[in-house]
Every structure is written in structure tokens, then in C-alpha cells.
Amino acid sequence: MSDSKYFQTTKKGEIHELKEELLSQREDKKKEAVKKVIAAMTVGKDVSMLFTHVLNCMQTHNLELKKLVYLYVMNYAKNHPDRAILAVNTFQKDASDPNPLIRALAVRTMGCIRVDNITEHLCEPLRFCLKDQDPYVRKTAAVCVAKLYDVNPELVESQGFLAILNDMLGDSNPMVVANAVAALTEIDEVSKHEIFRINQNNLNKLLAALQATTEWGQIFILNALCKYNPESSQEAESVCERVTPRLQHANSAVVLSSIKVLMKYMNSIHNNDVVRALCKKMAPPLVTLLSKEPEIQFLGLRNINLIVQKRPEVLQYEMKVFFCKYNDPIYVKMEKLEIMIMLANEKNIEEVLLEFKEYATEVDVEFVRKAVRAIGRCAIKIDRASEKCIQVLLDLITTKVNYVVQEAIIVIKDIFRKYPNKYEGVIATLCANLESLDEPEAKASMIWIIGEYAERIDNAHELLNSFLEGFKDENSQVQLQLLTSIVKLFLKRPKDAQQMVQTVLNLSTQESDNPDLRDRGFVYWRLLATNFEAAKAIVLSEKPLITDSTSHLEDSLLNELINNISTLASVYHKPPETFVTKLKGLKRGGLRGVRDEDEDEEPEYVDDDNNNISNTMSPQNSQQGYGQQQQQQPQGPQKTGSLIDLDLSDLNFGSPVNNNQMTGGYGQPQQQQQQSPNDLSFLGGGGGRGGPSTPPKVNKVLVYGKEPNHQNIVISGAFTRFNGRISLELNLLNTSQISMQKFKIQFYQNYFGITPADPILSCGSLEPNQQTDISIPINTTGASSPQMNPVIDMCIMVLPSQERFYFKITFPFNCLLTENGPLDKESYLSMWKSIPELNERSRDIPVRVQFNPDSILKSLASKNIFEIVRKRVGNQEEISFLSCKTENSIYILLELTFNYQTNICRCVSKTTSPDIMALFEHTLEFLINNPY
Incomplete structure (x- = not known):
């Protein structure tokens, strides 16, 4: 009968019966009893009360019984640390047993018992086992060092086990070397200082062991080789030559680990012929990964994605292996699509476009959208192929499939941005499909095209007007784009869009709850009302060309992920410490x-x-x-959570104000004095330790001036911090014909609770054409408003006896x-x-x-x-x-x-x-x- 009978113990009095069997003098009865205990422990029963009785069974020469008892002790030692100490003598005795299996079993068990009392007694047996004559014992002891380090790092370092592990890298047995590498790698990953360093002495020892150890030992050694930076091109070539045979291994992990080493060492090889040869050797094993089951394919594709970004020449002639099969899972298809875009070039673009066109007729909507976008990305990536891509997109538009048409319009908009004034002939075809647009991004793209080429579309005003009719119900993305396009149309053809621009500005600034839309509407309104030519120069200015970088990682991150090929980091495309x-x-x-x-x-x-x-x-x-x-x-991408989208567009970057020439005001363009783009005085003064002993010069910025609706006073100022105190430095210039007095200041409620220490300004009376400087101490203990987003523009009201003046002034965060x-x-x-x-x-x-x-x-x-x-x-x-x-x-x-x-x-x-x-x-x- 099989061992399954031990898992059917549900009778009463079982514990008492087990105790009697454990105390039996017959070894076979003890073994049966321990098996029943292990079975009960496995199914979740609490058999810790038998700890002492099971412990008594350790004194045996039966290897099977000893393994069972050790398994029980490992599981319950934490619950009975005081009793577990009783097993130490047996452990020490077994650690010197003539049978190497028992020696290894003893040291392995002691390493798995995470009890301080036990680990203190483990040191001497472990030291002997690390130098044991039998390689099986040595390799087991090497792993035990890593387990002990996890429990008590100081003990491992003080006992010199790390030095012994490093010496074991030169062991004659490859498995011992592999286990020593595994232990040192694990310790090095959690240590606060470097433990494992490969040098020229142990490099050759690792390479020698690589040829003879098991597949998992090879993985540990290959991963360790990535820690070494070769000192010369010849040394890098030598290592690559000895690692290359591992590319033919049946284990995918060994293959990917070998590729990781080659990718690392190729950076140090100066001979281009050698690099090309290595790239050619890496291609077949990577292609082989794509013939396995879908899960392995996906993992291989995620790694290939990184390899192709770093060295596209590795797979530049293997495009066809990435063509999607009809029965591929969607996650495999998506990865293949990304890699095809990366490998696309002038030589293979025609067959790639044929594939993409075929994919665009499939039934999976998500995959179809990605395929259409891939065509647009190829057009942006390869200049000479743009015309072919446009033709394929036009063919897809003629299918009249709603989501295909919309995706095509989105990507054609990007192609227009990449190749301005080149493919405007397709605009008529796009305009004929306006009725099929129901997605915000597609609508916004079409509106952008109409606005950008309004001078070439005779009925542009009619097309935009059709969108304007449902303005309030549109998505904010469409509203923003419609506002900009109508302003462009007005700047190009004022007579056709005069009424339309007035309507859209009113809707944006007066009837919208979207702050982005309101702000943009006010900006356009003031631009158009102030200087038509300036508005034209700004809104219709030449735009930078776009490039496709959606699938490319930063160089620093890419290099780090390349060094983590064959790990989860290369699948997540995130550094390992993030997860x-x-x-x-x-x-x-x-x-x-x-x-x-x-x-x-x-x-x-x-x-x-x-x-x-x-x-x-x-x-x-x-x-x-x-x-x-x-x-x-x-x-x-933006991290989710309570983070905010900070809009810095309200900042008034002013140059130091000459109070005799101040013009302009809050929210209004200055007419006489241009602000210097290099003067970022909004961030205020210093105030740190070791700062100046005299107050620093404060560059005040004009915040209220001589505009038609800003009469009677000119105000400039800036916040600063000095000697541990925040202050608002203001300059007031009375431009009215009457005397001003009894000045007060009031701050609107803000996130930080910033208020004036004294609302009454001590500046006395301000006569006509007189100016004065005021330093207003600031408190941060006022009524804050945590529900508001933190802002850097303070809304302030100055109240002389006659009237009130409102203005905004930038508050520099570092003043806090x-x-x-x-x-x-x-x-x-x-x-x-x-x-x-x-x-x-x-x-x-x-x-x-x-x-x-x-x-x-x-x-x-x-x-x-x-x-x-x-x-x-x-x-x-x-x-x-x-x-x-x-x-x-x-x-x-x-x-x-x-x-x-x-x-x-x-x-x-x-x-x-x-x-x-x-x-x-x-x-x-x-x-x-x-x-x-």
C-alpha cells in the first residue's frame, strides 16, 4: 500500500497512540509513527506537542527515519526553541558521521532552522563541512552559509565564512563552485557592501566549472560573469568564446543567461568582425524560443524586445519568425508587433506592411488598432517608406470599418506632423469620413488636421462648425483641440471664422468647468485682442517634427535590463529592486x-x-x-495615487522692475518692457545656513500695473526668506492724483496657510507719484486648505482706504x-x-x-x-x-x-x-x- 494511507488519520486518541508508537523500541514502528506525524503536519494539524517524542527518534542509523525527523524539527523548531536546543548534540554528531549523506543532511537541517540558539552551535560543524573531503557535503555547506547569513549576517562575517566561500570558487568539483557562486550571489544581493567580486584569478575558475556543472549551476555562473568588467578586448573575446557553446543548451534559462553575458561583453570588444559573428550566433537560439509553447514565447519575446533595442542587427534577417500566426494568443501577437516595428527597415518594409495590412482585417479589435498604429509608426520611422504606408492606410480607410478608419486618421495626423506639406492630397479622403468618427482621439486628430490645413480646405469653417454645435457634450480632448483649430482658422481666414471664434471663446471661458479649457481660452482671447500679428506668429509657428520613441527605453534603464536578461526584470521591463x-x-x-x-x-x-x-x-x-x-x-507615465498634475504655466518670470518704467499688470501682456526669460526670480532668495549676513537683493516682479483696468497704482514684489523668516517684499507706486493711506493686505486661503503676520501695512501715506518699499513678515500658521491642490501663485488683495487691488504673485516653495x-x-x-x-x-x-x-x-x-x-x-x-x-x-x-x-x-x-x-x-x- 502507498504512503497515502498516512493521510487518512482522523480517529480519536490519535495523539496518545502516536506517543506510544514513538516510544517503541522497534525502529520500524518508530518510522511508521513519524510518517503519520509528518502526514498530520502536512495536512495542517498541530502535532507540536509531540516535539520531544519525535526528537528522541533522531538517534538512529536509519537514513529515512532521520530525514523524517529532521523535516519535523525544521517545521516546529521555531515553536519550541528551548527544546530544539536538545537536538544540537545530535546535529553535531551527525555532522561528523562517516556517511557523507548524513553529514550533508545535518548541516542542511541546521541551516534551515531559523533559531538563534541553533545557529550559534552551527558554526563549527559548518566550518568542518565547508572543508569536507566529499564534494556533496561541501556544496551543501556552501548553500547553508547563505541561509545562515540571512539569519545572522554578523556571525557569518565574524566567523570568516565569506572568505571560505570565496576560496571555494577554486574548488576542483564544478558543483561546489556553482553552489559557492549561488551562495555568494545571494549574500551579495542583500548585503550593504560588496561581498562577491570577480577578478582575473577566479574568472578562469568559473569558466572552467561552467563546462562541467549542471544546467542550474551554469545559470548561476553565467549570471555571476555579468558582474565582471573585462579589462581588455581580448579578454572579453576569450570569455565570449567559452560561453558561446552554452547557446546550444536545451534549457531556455541557460540560453538566455548566455546571451546576457555575450551582450555585456560585446560592449568591450573592439573588433567589429567578432561582434558581428557573435550576433549571428545569438540569432538561432532566440528564434528557437519562438517555437515553444505560448508562455515561453512571451517570455522570450520580452527579452528579445530588449535585445533588439540594444542591438537590432542580431535579428535583422529574421523578420519572418515574428509574423503572427492566427492561433497566437493576443499577448504574443502584441509583443511580435512591437518587435516587427523595431526591425522594420527600407529592405523589408514592403513585406512588413503586407503583414500589418492583413492584421488590420482580423476580428480582434484591439489587435487591429495596434496593427493600424504600427503602420503609422513605420511611416514615421522610415522616411522612404512613408508614401507606401500612406497608401496602405488609404486602402484601409476604404474598407469603411469604423474603428479601422478612426485609427487610420489618428496615425495620419502623426504622419502630417512628421512630414508637413507632403501628403495633403489625402485630406479630402479623410474629410469624407467625418460621420464615422465617434472616439475622442479620432475626432481630435481630424480637427487638428482641419485646423492645420485650414487654408487648403475650402469648407474648413463648415467642418469645424459641425463639431462646434455639440461643443458642450464633447470630451475635453476634443474641446481643447477644437478651440485651437478654430483660432488657427481665424488667424488664416478671419472673415470665415469671426463669429465662430467668438462663440468658441465664450463657450470655453464662460460656460466650461474645465480649468485647462478656460485658461487656454483666456490666453487666446488676450492674444487676439492685444496683437493679431503676435498671435499669428505664436499659434501658427512651425512645430518640431515628431519621432517614434514609444517602444524605446532610456539608455540607462535599457543597459540595466540587459544585465538582467532571463529574470523577471526583463519581463516586467523594470529594475529588480522595484518589485x-x-x-x-x-x-x-x-x-x-x-x-x-x-x-x-x-x-x-x-x-x-x-x-x-x-x-x-x-x-x-x-x-x-x-x-x-x-x-x-x-x-x-505618471504614478498613480494622490499626485497632482502641476501646471507651471501661470508663472510670471519677470526681470527686475524699474519702478519708473513699469507697465502691464496681472494677467495682461506688458507693452513696453519685455521680461527676460533667463530671470527666474519667482523662486525667491536663499536663507540657508551659511547664507549672507545682509539681506539679499530681491528682484521684484511686476504684478499690478498701468493697464486700462489697472489704474491708480503699480505694484511689484517677490517673496524671499532670510534669517529664518519669510517676507513679502513689495514696491508700491501711486500713479493716481490723490493720496493713498491706511493700506491693508489680505491673502486668499491657500494650501500652506500662508498669511501676513500683520494685515496693516506700516507705509503711512502714499502721495501721488510717490513710491515706497515695504517688507511684510509672513506666517505659515494661518488657515490652510489641504483640500486644494498646492499652488505656487498666491492671490492677494491690497486695500488702501479708497479701493481694492487684486493681484497674483508667485510663492517660491523653497521659502518654506x-x-x-x-x-x-x-x-x-x-x-x-x-x-x-x-x-x-x-x-x-x-x-x-x-x-x-x-x-x-x-x-x-x-x-x-x-x-x-x-x-x-x-x-x-x-x-x-x-x-x-x-x-x-x-x-x-x-x-x-x-x-x-x-x-x-x-x-x-x-x-x-x-x-x-x-x-x-x-x-x-x-x-x-x-x-x-
């Missing part, structure tokens, strides 16, 4: 090696490579009128940062761990000034963003950990990684108030790029 808990806080984002800073214990924290909100603050895209929508698109923001390392670590991972953000900040981390960090310190510790990582990167604190006691923790190769500063941040982080990141980018 593997034990890796978070180490390597890319951690404080590895901070021990070099004379610290006994270094902090570690999570570095989750999340997505960005990447509205870029720069003089070019920031100098816009009040409410104008930014045209720059986000650089990447206090001088007591620095933390010690322990507090930093504790705070980082206490903040939820959902509050973590990451963003790449391009450094446009001289790439000098010392000067940048010194400048940040003057703005109250304080460095805690810094670490150099190789020759390419330097990591700095910083903290700052706002007036309302919100801490912001930062990790800045300066990459000397790309001149990129990667910012990873955490705070308890994520709503403010978009604003803080943009301020940080400005401070980094404007250190003075």
Missing part, C-alpha cells in the same frame, strides 16, 4: 558602502523605481501668459524650507522606513549647468536642503542622501544619484505629504540648474 523586497534599498537606491564613512551601521531604504511627472521647468517653456496651457508633453531640516543617519533611516512605499517618487533631472555635485549640493544647502551622507559608486555615479523640512513640519527625504556619463541627476524622494512633491521636484530642478 523584489529584499533588493529594495540596495545597489541602485541604497546606502551600500556607507560604512566607509566611519559608521558602524548604515541606513538602508527603499528605492522603488517608479514613474515620473515630468513637466519640465525651463525658461523656454515657462515664460507664458497667465493660464496658458503648456505644450510640452510628459516625458513618461526651514533651517532645522538636517537629520542624522539613524533618524533618516527610521523615517524613511516609516513612510509608506506608495509615497515614494522618482524622477530624472537633466543637469544643464556644469556637472559638479559639490557645487550643486552646496547651493542646495544654502536653500535649506541638507546633505546627510554621500557615496561614490564606481567611476560613473555618486549618490547623496538629503533631507529638508517645511515650516509646517513636513519632512522630505531625498536620494540624488549624479551620473557623470549622462549628466543626469536621478531624484528618489519620500514624504508624508505626497501632494506637495510635484511642486517640490520642479523647484529642485530649478535649484540644481541655477546654483547661484
Whole structure:
């Protein structure tokens, strides 16, 4: 009878009966009893009360019984740590048993028992087993070191086990070498400093073991080889030559790991003939992956996606293997489609387009849409193929299939942006299909085409008017595009669109609840009302050509993922530390090696490579009128949660004001004085430690002036921070004919609770044509409004005795940062761990000034963003950990990684108030790029 009988124990008094059987003198009865105990334990019964009785069965020479008892002890040792210590003598005795299987079993079991009392007694038996004569014992002991390190790292380091493991890399048995590599790799991944380093001495030992070990041992060794940077092209060629035979292995993991090594080492090979030969050898095994079951195909395709982005020449002649089969799952088809677009070139574009055209007639709507978009992406990618792509799209439009027509119009819009004034002949065909449009993106694309080529479409005003009739019911994307296109039409053909532009501006500014639409409407209204030619130059300006980069990763991320081929990272297309808990806080984002800073214990924290909100603050895209929508698109996907879309378009970037020549006002274009795009005075003064002893010069910005509706007074000002206090520096110029007195100031309710310390201004009487400077102390203890989005424009009202003046003025976020923001390392670590991972953000900040981390960090310190510790990582990167604190006691923790190769500063941040982080990141980018 099979062992299944042991799982049918449900009778009463079973525990008592088991106790008696465990105490039997007959070994066969003991073995039967232990089997029943293990069966009960397996199905979830609590048999921990038998711990002592089972423990007594350890003293046996029967290997099967000993394995069963060890299995029981591993499971219940945590529940009975005091009793588990009784097994130590048996473990130590078995660790020196003549039978190597028992020696290995003893040390393996001791390593799996995660009880401190046991691990303390494991050291000596483990030391002997690491140097055992039998390779099976040595390889088991090597893995046991990694298990022990997970329980007690200090003990492993103090006992010198890491050095023994490194010595085992030269062992004569390949399996011992493979297990030593596996153990060192696992320890290195969770250690705070580098444990496993490959050099020229152990490199050859690993390569020798690679040929003789099992397939899983080969995977461990191949992954370890990726840690080594060859010192010369000849050395890289030699390693590749010895790894290449692994490409013919039957195990897909071995094949992909071998490709990962080749991809890494090819970067160091200078001989182009050798590189081409290696690329040619990599193609067949990758193609073989696509003949397996769909799940393996998908994993292979995700890895091939990365390989093709890095080196398209590997599979440039294998296009046909990526053609979709009718029975392929949709997830496989989508991946094949992406790779076909990457591999498309002038030589194979015709057969690729034929395939895409065929896909566009399938029944799967989602796949059809992707296929039509793929045709457009090929047109954008390959200039000479654009005409063929247009013809294919026109053929698809003639099918009159609703969703095919709409996708075709969307991609043709992008083709027009790539090739302006080249394919306008197809516009008539597009206009004939207006009635089939019911999706917002397709409508917006068609409206864009009509507006962009309004001078060539005779009935453009009629077409746009047909969309305008249902303006209120349209999606916001369509409304925004319709507003812009009607303004374009008016600028090109004023007589045809005069009534239409008035209607759409009224609908946008007066009857819409969408703030983006209202702001854009106001911008267009003021442009058209102020200067028609200026409006024409701005709205009809030449647009930058677009490129297709939808499937391409950043170089830094791509290189990292290439080094993680054959792992989940290459499937998710995310760095491993973003989804593997034990890796978070180490390597890319951690404080590895901070021990070099004379610290006994270094902090570690999570570095989750999340997505960005990447509205870029720069003089070019920031100098816009009040409410104008930014045209720059986000650089990447946005992290979900309570993050906000920060609109920086309201910023008034003014040059220092000459009070004798001030013109213009809040929300109005200035007529006499042009603002300097390089003067970003809206961010205010410094105020950090080590700042100036005298108040810094404040560049006041004109906020209220001599416009028709802004009479009697001219106001300029700016917020600043000095000696730990925030103040609003105002200049008032009385341009009326009467005296002004009894000035008061009132702030509208805002997110940060910013209010004047005293609402009554101490400026006395202001006579006609007289001006005065006022410094108004600011409090941050007023009535805040957390339900509002954090904004950087403060709405303020000045009330002299005669009338009221309303204006907006930019509040620089760094004025909120206090001088007591620095933390010690322990507090930093504790705070980082206490903040939820959902509050973590990451963003790449391009450094446009001289790439000098010392000067940048010194400048940040003057703005109250304080460095805690810094670490150099190789020759390419330097990591700095910083903290700052706002007036309302919100801490912001930062990790800045300066990459000397790309001149990129990667910012990873955490705070308890994520709503403010978009604003803080943009301020940080400005401070980094404007250190003075």
C-alpha cells in the first residue's frame, strides 16, 4: 500500500497512540509513527506537542527515519526553541558521521532552522563541512552559509565564512563552485557592501566549472560573469568564446543567461568582425524560443524586445519568425508587433506592411488598432517608406470599418506632423469620413488636421462648425483641440471664422468647468485682442517634427535590463529592486558602502523605481501668459495615487522692475518692457545656513500695473526668506492724483496657510507719484486648505482706504524650507522606513549647468536642503542622501544619484505629504540648474 494511507488519520486518541508508537523500541514502528506525524503536519494539524517524542527518534542509523525527523524539527523548531536546543548534540554528531549523506543532511537541517540558539552551535560543524573531503557535503555547506547569513549576517562575517566561500570558487568539483557562486550571489544581493567580486584569478575558475556543472549551476555562473568588467578586448573575446557553446543548451534559462553575458561583453570588444559573428550566433537560439509553447514565447519575446533595442542587427534577417500566426494568443501577437516595428527597415518594409495590412482585417479589435498604429509608426520611422504606408492606410480607410478608419486618421495626423506639406492630397479622403468618427482621439486628430490645413480646405469653417454645435457634450480632448483649430482658422481666414471664434471663446471661458479649457481660452482671447500679428506668429509657428520613441527605453534603464536578461526584470521591463523586497534599498537606491564613512551601521531604504511627472521647468517653456496651457508633453507615465498634475504655466518670470518704467499688470501682456526669460526670480532668495549676513537683493516682479483696468497704482514684489523668516517684499507706486493711506493686505486661503503676520501695512501715506518699499513678515500658521491642490501663485488683495487691488504673485516653495531640516543617519533611516512605499517618487533631472555635485549640493544647502551622507559608486555615479523640512513640519527625504556619463541627476524622494512633491521636484530642478 502507498504512503497515502498516512493521510487518512482522523480517529480519536490519535495523539496518545502516536506517543506510544514513538516510544517503541522497534525502529520500524518508530518510522511508521513519524510518517503519520509528518502526514498530520502536512495536512495542517498541530502535532507540536509531540516535539520531544519525535526528537528522541533522531538517534538512529536509519537514513529515512532521520530525514523524517529532521523535516519535523525544521517545521516546529521555531515553536519550541528551548527544546530544539536538545537536538544540537545530535546535529553535531551527525555532522561528523562517516556517511557523507548524513553529514550533508545535518548541516542542511541546521541551516534551515531559523533559531538563534541553533545557529550559534552551527558554526563549527559548518566550518568542518565547508572543508569536507566529499564534494556533496561541501556544496551543501556552501548553500547553508547563505541561509545562515540571512539569519545572522554578523556571525557569518565574524566567523570568516565569506572568505571560505570565496576560496571555494577554486574548488576542483564544478558543483561546489556553482553552489559557492549561488551562495555568494545571494549574500551579495542583500548585503550593504560588496561581498562577491570577480577578478582575473577566479574568472578562469568559473569558466572552467561552467563546462562541467549542471544546467542550474551554469545559470548561476553565467549570471555571476555579468558582474565582471573585462579589462581588455581580448579578454572579453576569450570569455565570449567559452560561453558561446552554452547557446546550444536545451534549457531556455541557460540560453538566455548566455546571451546576457555575450551582450555585456560585446560592449568591450573592439573588433567589429567578432561582434558581428557573435550576433549571428545569438540569432538561432532566440528564434528557437519562438517555437515553444505560448508562455515561453512571451517570455522570450520580452527579452528579445530588449535585445533588439540594444542591438537590432542580431535579428535583422529574421523578420519572418515574428509574423503572427492566427492561433497566437493576443499577448504574443502584441509583443511580435512591437518587435516587427523595431526591425522594420527600407529592405523589408514592403513585406512588413503586407503583414500589418492583413492584421488590420482580423476580428480582434484591439489587435487591429495596434496593427493600424504600427503602420503609422513605420511611416514615421522610415522616411522612404512613408508614401507606401500612406497608401496602405488609404486602402484601409476604404474598407469603411469604423474603428479601422478612426485609427487610420489618428496615425495620419502623426504622419502630417512628421512630414508637413507632403501628403495633403489625402485630406479630402479623410474629410469624407467625418460621420464615422465617434472616439475622442479620432475626432481630435481630424480637427487638428482641419485646423492645420485650414487654408487648403475650402469648407474648413463648415467642418469645424459641425463639431462646434455639440461643443458642450464633447470630451475635453476634443474641446481643447477644437478651440485651437478654430483660432488657427481665424488667424488664416478671419472673415470665415469671426463669429465662430467668438462663440468658441465664450463657450470655453464662460460656460466650461474645465480649468485647462478656460485658461487656454483666456490666453487666446488676450492674444487676439492685444496683437493679431503676435498671435499669428505664436499659434501658427512651425512645430518640431515628431519621432517614434514609444517602444524605446532610456539608455540607462535599457543597459540595466540587459544585465538582467532571463529574470523577471526583463519581463516586467523594470529594475529588480522595484518589485523584489529584499533588493529594495540596495545597489541602485541604497546606502551600500556607507560604512566607509566611519559608521558602524548604515541606513538602508527603499528605492522603488517608479514613474515620473515630468513637466519640465525651463525658461523656454515657462515664460507664458497667465493660464496658458503648456505644450510640452510628459516625458513618461505618471504614478498613480494622490499626485497632482502641476501646471507651471501661470508663472510670471519677470526681470527686475524699474519702478519708473513699469507697465502691464496681472494677467495682461506688458507693452513696453519685455521680461527676460533667463530671470527666474519667482523662486525667491536663499536663507540657508551659511547664507549672507545682509539681506539679499530681491528682484521684484511686476504684478499690478498701468493697464486700462489697472489704474491708480503699480505694484511689484517677490517673496524671499532670510534669517529664518519669510517676507513679502513689495514696491508700491501711486500713479493716481490723490493720496493713498491706511493700506491693508489680505491673502486668499491657500494650501500652506500662508498669511501676513500683520494685515496693516506700516507705509503711512502714499502721495501721488510717490513710491515706497515695504517688507511684510509672513506666517505659515494661518488657515490652510489641504483640500486644494498646492499652488505656487498666491492671490492677494491690497486695500488702501479708497479701493481694492487684486493681484497674483508667485510663492517660491523653497521659502518654506526651514533651517532645522538636517537629520542624522539613524533618524533618516527610521523615517524613511516609516513612510509608506506608495509615497515614494522618482524622477530624472537633466543637469544643464556644469556637472559638479559639490557645487550643486552646496547651493542646495544654502536653500535649506541638507546633505546627510554621500557615496561614490564606481567611476560613473555618486549618490547623496538629503533631507529638508517645511515650516509646517513636513519632512522630505531625498536620494540624488549624479551620473557623470549622462549628466543626469536621478531624484528618489519620500514624504508624508505626497501632494506637495510635484511642486517640490520642479523647484529642485530649478535649484540644481541655477546654483547661484
